[in-house]
Amino acid sequence: MYCTEVMQSEHDNILSFLDVVRAMCCHVLETKEVDTGDFRKVIEFARNYSDHQHHGKEEKFLFNEMEARLGAMGQNLIRHGMLVEHDLCRGHILDLEAALDLYDAHPDKTVYVLDILEAAEGYATLLTRHIKKENTVVYPFAERSLPAEVVSEINRKVEDFEKETEKQGIQQHYLALRDELKAKYGTVEDQHDLAAAAPLPAGLHKKA
Template structure:
Protein backbone atom coordinates (compact mmCIF):
# COMPACT_ATOMS: atom_id res chain seq x y z
CA UNK A 1 0.00 0.00 0.00
CA UNK A 2 1.38 3.40 -1.02
CA UNK A 3 -0.36 6.26 0.80
CA UNK A 4 1.87 8.75 -0.97
CA UNK A 5 0.27 7.74 -4.28
CA UNK A 6 -2.86 9.64 -3.20
CA UNK A 7 -0.74 12.69 -2.39
CA UNK A 8 0.97 12.49 -5.79
CA UNK A 9 -2.43 12.40 -7.52
CA UNK A 10 -3.32 15.55 -5.60
CA UNK A 11 -0.01 17.05 -6.72
CA UNK A 12 -1.10 16.56 -10.32
CA UNK A 13 -4.17 18.72 -9.61
CA UNK A 14 -2.01 21.28 -7.78
CA UNK A 15 0.31 21.49 -10.79
CA UNK A 16 -2.72 22.31 -12.95
CA UNK A 17 -3.62 25.05 -10.45
CA UNK A 18 -0.08 26.42 -10.76
CA UNK A 19 -0.28 26.35 -14.56
CA UNK A 20 -3.60 28.21 -14.41
CA UNK A 21 -2.07 30.78 -12.06
CA UNK A 22 0.84 31.23 -14.48
CA UNK A 23 -1.59 31.84 -17.34
CA UNK A 24 -3.66 34.28 -15.28
CA UNK A 25 -0.52 36.15 -14.23
CA UNK A 26 0.54 36.42 -17.86
CA UNK A 27 -2.90 37.76 -18.82
CA UNK A 28 -2.70 40.33 -16.03
CA UNK A 29 0.74 41.42 -17.23
CA UNK A 30 -0.63 41.76 -20.77
CA UNK A 31 -3.55 43.86 -19.51
CA UNK A 32 -6.19 41.32 -20.48
CA UNK A 33 -9.46 40.93 -18.58
CA UNK A 34 -9.63 38.37 -15.80
CA UNK A 35 -12.82 36.76 -14.53
CA UNK A 36 -13.46 37.72 -10.92
CA UNK A 37 -15.41 34.46 -10.48
CA UNK A 38 -12.46 32.41 -11.74
CA UNK A 39 -10.09 34.19 -9.35
CA UNK A 40 -12.46 33.54 -6.46
CA UNK A 41 -12.78 29.86 -7.43
CA UNK A 42 -9.02 29.51 -7.73
CA UNK A 43 -8.49 31.08 -4.30
CA UNK A 44 -11.04 28.67 -2.79
CA UNK A 45 -9.30 25.69 -4.40
CA UNK A 46 -5.93 26.83 -3.03
CA UNK A 47 -7.28 27.52 0.45
CA UNK A 48 -9.46 24.44 0.91
CA UNK A 49 -8.12 21.73 -1.41
CA UNK A 50 -4.41 22.56 -1.55
CA UNK A 51 -3.82 23.96 1.91
CA UNK A 52 -6.38 22.59 4.32
CA UNK A 53 -6.87 19.18 2.70
CA UNK A 54 -3.60 18.29 0.94
CA UNK A 55 -1.22 20.08 3.29
CA UNK A 56 -3.43 18.99 6.19
CA UNK A 57 -2.85 15.35 5.25
CA UNK A 58 0.86 15.96 5.17
CA UNK A 59 1.17 18.07 8.31
CA UNK A 60 -1.31 16.29 10.57
CA UNK A 61 -0.77 12.73 9.37
CA UNK A 62 2.27 12.02 7.18
CA UNK A 63 4.83 14.27 8.87
CA UNK A 64 3.77 13.06 12.32
CA UNK A 65 4.14 9.45 11.19
CA UNK A 66 7.57 10.17 9.76
CA UNK A 67 8.65 11.86 12.97
CA UNK A 68 7.48 8.82 14.95
CA UNK A 69 9.99 6.64 13.07
CA UNK A 70 12.88 8.99 13.71
CA UNK A 71 12.80 11.43 10.81
CA UNK A 72 13.32 14.76 12.56
CA UNK A 73 10.84 17.57 12.20
CA UNK A 74 13.47 20.26 12.78
CA UNK A 75 16.48 20.55 10.55
CA UNK A 76 15.41 17.88 8.08
CA UNK A 77 13.19 17.49 5.03
CA UNK A 78 9.97 17.66 7.10
CA UNK A 79 11.04 21.00 8.54
CA UNK A 80 11.76 22.33 5.05
CA UNK A 81 8.31 21.24 3.86
CA UNK A 82 6.61 22.93 6.83
CA UNK A 83 8.55 26.12 6.17
CA UNK A 84 7.50 26.04 2.53
CA UNK A 85 3.85 25.39 3.46
CA UNK A 86 3.97 28.53 5.61
CA UNK A 87 5.51 30.54 2.77
CA UNK A 88 2.80 29.26 0.44
CA UNK A 89 0.15 30.43 2.90
CA UNK A 90 1.70 33.90 2.86
CA UNK A 91 1.51 34.02 -0.93
CA UNK A 92 -2.10 32.81 -0.88
CA UNK A 93 -2.86 35.50 1.73
CA UNK A 94 -1.27 38.08 -0.54
CA UNK A 95 -3.36 36.88 -3.48
CA UNK A 96 -6.51 36.97 -1.33
CA UNK A 97 -5.75 40.52 -0.13
CA UNK A 98 -5.08 41.71 -3.69
CA UNK A 99 -8.25 39.99 -4.89
CA UNK A 100 -10.33 41.79 -2.25
CA UNK A 101 -8.88 45.15 -3.36
CA UNK A 102 -9.57 44.27 -6.99
CA UNK A 103 -13.10 43.18 -6.18
CA UNK A 104 -13.78 46.60 -4.69
CA UNK A 105 -12.46 48.51 -7.68
CA UNK A 106 -8.67 48.71 -7.33
CA UNK A 107 -7.55 47.54 -10.79
CA UNK A 108 -3.86 47.97 -9.82
CA UNK A 109 -4.31 45.23 -7.19
CA UNK A 110 -4.18 42.69 -10.00
CA UNK A 111 -0.45 43.38 -10.27
CA UNK A 112 -0.11 42.47 -6.57
CA UNK A 113 -2.11 39.32 -7.27
CA UNK A 114 0.20 38.42 -10.17
CA UNK A 115 3.34 39.04 -8.08
CA UNK A 116 2.08 36.79 -5.28
CA UNK A 117 0.92 34.19 -7.80
CA UNK A 118 4.37 34.16 -9.40
CA UNK A 119 6.07 33.69 -6.04
CA UNK A 120 3.62 30.95 -5.12
CA UNK A 121 4.04 29.00 -8.35
CA UNK A 122 7.84 29.19 -8.20
CA UNK A 123 7.79 27.93 -4.62
CA UNK A 124 5.26 25.19 -5.22
CA UNK A 125 6.80 23.70 -8.36
CA UNK A 126 10.05 23.16 -6.44
CA UNK A 127 8.17 22.04 -3.33
CA UNK A 128 6.22 19.36 -5.18
CA UNK A 129 9.40 18.09 -6.81
CA UNK A 130 11.07 17.71 -3.38
CA UNK A 131 8.06 15.93 -1.92
CA UNK A 132 7.62 13.55 -4.85
CA UNK A 133 11.30 12.71 -5.21
CA UNK A 134 12.73 12.97 -1.69
CA UNK A 135 10.14 13.08 1.09
CA UNK A 136 7.59 10.57 -0.19
CA UNK A 137 10.19 7.90 -1.05
CA UNK A 138 11.56 8.34 2.49
CA UNK A 139 8.09 7.78 3.90
CA UNK A 140 7.58 4.66 1.79
CA UNK A 141 10.95 3.32 2.94
CA UNK A 142 10.71 4.01 6.65
CA UNK A 143 7.01 3.52 7.46
CA UNK A 144 5.72 0.04 8.23
CA UNK A 145 2.86 -1.50 6.27
CA UNK A 146 0.63 -1.06 9.32
CA UNK A 147 1.54 2.63 9.49
CA UNK A 148 0.81 3.02 5.78
CA UNK A 149 -2.65 1.48 6.16
CA UNK A 150 -3.35 3.87 9.03
CA UNK A 151 -2.16 6.80 6.90
CA UNK A 152 -4.68 6.00 4.18
CA UNK A 153 -7.48 5.79 6.75
CA UNK A 154 -6.42 9.03 8.40
CA UNK A 155 -6.13 10.75 5.01
CA UNK A 156 -9.81 9.95 4.38
CA UNK A 157 -10.71 11.47 7.72
CA UNK A 158 -8.80 14.71 7.00
CA UNK A 159 -10.28 14.85 3.52
CA UNK A 160 -13.86 14.63 4.82
CA UNK A 161 -13.10 17.02 7.66
CA UNK A 162 -11.50 19.72 5.54
CA UNK A 163 -13.49 19.60 2.30
CA UNK A 164 -16.87 18.42 3.54
CA UNK A 165 -18.90 15.42 2.55
CA UNK A 166 -18.61 14.73 -1.18
CA UNK A 167 -16.73 17.97 -1.81
CA UNK A 168 -13.30 16.45 -2.47
CA UNK A 169 -14.30 15.47 -6.00
CA UNK A 170 -15.83 18.92 -6.51
CA UNK A 171 -12.39 20.47 -6.17
CA UNK A 172 -10.91 18.18 -8.83
CA UNK A 173 -13.82 19.18 -11.10
CA UNK A 174 -13.27 22.89 -10.40
CA UNK A 175 -9.62 22.51 -11.38
CA UNK A 176 -10.65 20.80 -14.63
CA UNK A 177 -13.15 23.59 -15.40
CA UNK A 178 -10.50 26.25 -14.81
CA UNK A 179 -8.05 24.25 -16.91
CA UNK A 180 -10.55 24.25 -19.79
CA UNK A 181 -10.81 28.06 -19.50
CA UNK A 182 -7.09 28.82 -19.24
CA UNK A 183 -4.89 26.00 -20.55
Protein backbone atom coordinates in the same frame (compact mmCIF):
# COMPACT_ATOMS: atom_id res chain seq x y z
CA MET B 1 2.29 2.86 0.05
CA TYR B 2 -1.39 3.77 -0.38
CA CYS B 3 -0.97 7.13 1.41
CA THR B 4 1.78 8.43 -0.88
CA GLU B 5 -0.01 7.10 -3.98
CA VAL B 6 -3.09 9.15 -3.06
CA MET B 7 -0.93 12.18 -2.32
CA GLN B 8 1.05 11.88 -5.56
CA SER B 9 -2.17 11.77 -7.52
CA GLU B 10 -3.25 14.94 -5.66
CA HIS B 11 0.11 16.46 -6.64
CA ASP B 12 -0.77 15.81 -10.30
CA ASN B 13 -4.12 17.55 -9.80
CA ILE B 14 -2.49 20.51 -8.02
CA LEU B 15 0.23 20.86 -10.69
CA SER B 16 -2.42 21.03 -13.41
CA PHE B 17 -4.26 23.68 -11.34
CA LEU B 18 -1.02 25.71 -10.94
CA ASP B 19 -0.56 25.55 -14.68
CA VAL B 20 -3.98 27.19 -15.08
CA VAL B 21 -3.04 29.84 -12.48
CA ARG B 22 0.00 30.76 -14.58
CA ALA B 23 -2.22 30.91 -17.68
CA MET B 24 -4.52 33.31 -15.77
CA CYS B 25 -1.51 35.52 -14.98
CA CYS B 26 -0.49 35.52 -18.67
CA HIS B 27 -4.06 36.46 -19.59
CA VAL B 28 -3.87 39.53 -17.32
CA LEU B 29 -0.55 40.60 -18.88
CA GLU B 30 -1.87 40.13 -22.40
CA THR B 31 -5.32 41.70 -22.00
CA LYS B 32 -4.91 44.00 -18.96
CA GLU B 33 -8.19 42.49 -17.68
CA VAL B 34 -8.38 41.10 -14.15
CA ASP B 35 -11.39 38.94 -13.28
CA THR B 36 -11.13 39.10 -9.50
CA GLY B 37 -13.97 36.55 -9.16
CA ASP B 38 -11.82 33.98 -11.00
CA PHE B 39 -8.78 34.75 -8.83
CA ARG B 40 -11.01 34.28 -5.77
CA LYS B 41 -11.79 30.80 -7.15
CA VAL B 42 -8.02 30.20 -7.14
CA ILE B 43 -8.02 31.09 -3.44
CA GLU B 44 -10.92 28.71 -2.84
CA PHE B 45 -9.08 25.82 -4.54
CA ALA B 46 -5.80 26.67 -2.79
CA ARG B 47 -7.39 26.74 0.67
CA ASN B 48 -9.80 23.85 0.40
CA TYR B 49 -8.08 21.39 -1.93
CA SER B 50 -4.32 22.13 -1.94
CA ASP B 51 -4.26 23.07 1.72
CA HIS B 52 -7.07 21.36 3.65
CA GLN B 53 -7.50 18.25 1.51
CA HIS B 54 -3.81 17.72 0.69
CA HIS B 55 -1.47 19.56 3.09
CA GLY B 56 -3.86 18.74 5.92
CA LYS B 57 -3.47 15.01 5.25
CA GLU B 58 0.31 15.33 4.99
CA GLU B 59 0.52 17.22 8.28
CA LYS B 60 -1.95 15.13 10.30
CA PHE B 61 -1.15 11.62 9.08
CA LEU B 62 2.30 11.39 7.45
CA PHE B 63 4.60 14.25 8.44
CA ASN B 64 3.78 13.97 12.15
CA GLU B 65 4.95 10.33 12.08
CA MET B 66 8.08 11.19 10.09
CA GLU B 67 8.97 13.92 12.57
CA ALA B 68 8.43 11.63 15.53
CA ARG B 69 10.15 8.53 14.18
CA LEU B 70 12.86 9.45 11.66
CA GLY B 71 15.37 11.26 13.86
CA ALA B 72 17.09 14.55 13.12
CA MET B 73 16.76 14.06 9.36
CA GLY B 74 13.00 13.58 9.67
CA GLN B 75 12.65 16.59 11.95
CA ASN B 76 14.74 18.88 9.74
CA LEU B 77 13.10 17.83 6.53
CA ILE B 78 9.58 18.18 7.87
CA ARG B 79 9.65 20.95 10.49
CA HIS B 80 12.20 23.22 8.84
CA GLY B 81 11.35 22.31 5.27
CA MET B 82 7.91 21.07 4.34
CA LEU B 83 5.91 22.76 7.13
CA VAL B 84 7.65 26.09 6.57
CA GLU B 85 6.80 25.86 2.86
CA HIS B 86 3.15 25.04 3.64
CA ASP B 87 3.05 28.26 5.68
CA LEU B 88 4.74 30.24 2.90
CA CYS B 89 2.06 28.95 0.48
CA ARG B 90 -0.62 30.18 2.92
CA GLY B 91 1.16 33.55 3.04
CA HIS B 92 1.04 33.90 -0.77
CA ILE B 93 -2.70 33.16 -0.70
CA LEU B 94 -3.27 35.77 2.03
CA ASP B 95 -1.28 38.27 -0.10
CA LEU B 96 -3.39 37.38 -3.13
CA GLU B 97 -6.61 37.97 -1.19
CA ALA B 98 -5.37 41.34 0.10
CA ALA B 99 -4.30 42.40 -3.40
CA LEU B 100 -7.69 41.41 -4.87
CA ASP B 101 -9.51 43.42 -2.18
CA LEU B 102 -7.34 46.48 -2.90
CA TYR B 103 -7.80 46.11 -6.66
CA ASP B 104 -11.58 45.76 -6.29
CA ALA B 105 -11.57 49.00 -4.26
CA HIS B 106 -9.16 50.81 -6.64
CA PRO B 107 -9.36 49.20 -10.11
CA ASP B 108 -7.35 52.08 -11.61
CA LYS B 109 -4.19 51.24 -9.58
CA THR B 110 -1.69 49.22 -11.61
CA VAL B 111 0.33 48.40 -8.51
CA TYR B 112 -2.49 46.13 -7.23
CA VAL B 113 -2.44 44.22 -10.52
CA LEU B 114 1.28 43.73 -9.97
CA ASP B 115 0.57 42.47 -6.42
CA ILE B 116 -2.06 40.02 -7.70
CA LEU B 117 0.34 38.63 -10.28
CA GLU B 118 3.23 38.43 -7.84
CA ALA B 119 1.18 36.56 -5.23
CA ALA B 120 -0.39 34.14 -7.72
CA GLU B 121 2.84 33.41 -9.59
CA GLY B 122 4.84 33.19 -6.35
CA TYR B 123 2.36 30.63 -5.05
CA ALA B 124 2.52 28.59 -8.27
CA THR B 125 6.32 28.52 -8.37
CA LEU B 126 6.77 27.75 -4.68
CA LEU B 127 4.20 24.95 -4.65
CA THR B 128 5.54 23.39 -7.86
CA ARG B 129 9.04 23.22 -6.35
CA HIS B 130 7.61 21.92 -3.03
CA ILE B 131 5.77 19.10 -4.82
CA LYS B 132 8.92 18.18 -6.70
CA LYS B 133 10.80 17.80 -3.39
CA GLU B 134 8.05 15.67 -1.90
CA ASN B 135 7.84 13.37 -4.91
CA THR B 136 11.60 12.87 -5.21
CA VAL B 137 12.90 13.15 -1.63
CA VAL B 138 10.29 13.23 1.14
CA TYR B 139 7.84 10.50 0.12
CA PRO B 140 10.57 8.01 -0.90
CA PHE B 141 12.26 8.65 2.49
CA ALA B 142 8.96 7.86 4.25
CA GLU B 143 8.35 4.76 2.14
CA ARG B 144 11.73 3.21 2.88
CA SER B 145 12.09 4.33 6.50
CA LEU B 146 8.78 4.12 8.38
CA PRO B 147 8.03 0.83 10.17
CA ALA B 148 5.40 -1.37 8.47
CA GLU B 149 2.87 -1.10 11.31
CA VAL B 150 3.07 2.71 11.20
CA VAL B 151 2.60 2.67 7.42
CA SER B 152 -0.54 0.51 7.85
CA GLU B 153 -1.96 2.91 10.40
CA ILE B 154 -1.24 5.95 8.19
CA ASN B 155 -2.84 4.18 5.21
CA ARG B 156 -5.94 3.40 7.27
CA LYS B 157 -6.34 7.02 8.38
CA VAL B 158 -5.85 8.33 4.84
CA GLU B 159 -8.37 5.84 3.48
CA ASP B 160 -10.96 6.93 6.08
CA PHE B 161 -10.32 10.60 5.28
CA GLU B 162 -10.67 9.94 1.54
CA LYS B 163 -13.94 8.04 2.00
CA GLU B 164 -15.38 10.79 4.17
CA THR B 165 -14.40 13.66 1.85
CA GLU B 166 -15.59 11.71 -1.21
CA LYS B 167 -18.96 11.35 0.49
CA GLN B 168 -18.99 15.15 0.85
CA GLY B 169 -18.05 15.55 -2.83
CA ILE B 170 -14.91 17.59 -2.02
CA GLN B 171 -12.63 16.11 -4.70
CA GLN B 172 -15.29 16.28 -7.40
CA HIS B 173 -16.20 19.88 -6.55
CA TYR B 174 -12.66 21.29 -6.64
CA LEU B 175 -11.52 19.36 -9.70
CA ALA B 176 -14.59 20.71 -11.51
CA LEU B 177 -13.58 24.22 -10.38
CA ARG B 178 -10.08 23.70 -11.81
CA ASP B 179 -11.57 22.42 -15.07
CA GLU B 180 -13.88 25.44 -15.30
CA LEU B 181 -10.88 27.82 -15.05
CA LYS B 182 -8.88 25.64 -17.45
CA ALA B 183 -11.69 25.82 -20.04
CA LYS B 184 -11.62 29.62 -19.81
CA TYR B 185 -7.87 30.33 -19.59
CA GLY B 186 -6.15 27.24 -21.02
CA THR B 187 -2.73 26.19 -19.78
CA VAL B 188 0.93 27.09 -20.23
CA GLU B 189 2.15 23.51 -19.98
CA ASP B 190 4.17 23.77 -23.18
CA GLN B 191 6.19 26.65 -21.76
CA HIS B 192 9.34 26.71 -19.66
CA ASP B 193 8.77 25.21 -16.20
CA LEU B 194 10.80 27.37 -13.81
CA ALA B 195 10.49 25.18 -10.75
CA ALA B 196 11.17 21.95 -12.62
CA ALA B 197 14.28 23.46 -14.18
CA ALA B 198 15.64 24.74 -10.86
CA PRO B 199 17.91 22.47 -8.83
CA LEU B 200 16.79 21.35 -5.38
CA PRO B 201 18.27 23.46 -2.55
CA ALA B 202 21.57 22.27 -1.09
CA GLY B 203 21.19 19.42 1.37
CA LEU B 204 18.19 17.84 -0.33
CA HIS B 205 19.40 14.81 -2.19
CA LYS B 206 17.50 11.79 -3.36
CA LYS B 207 19.37 9.72 -0.76
CA ALA B 208 18.21 11.95 2.13
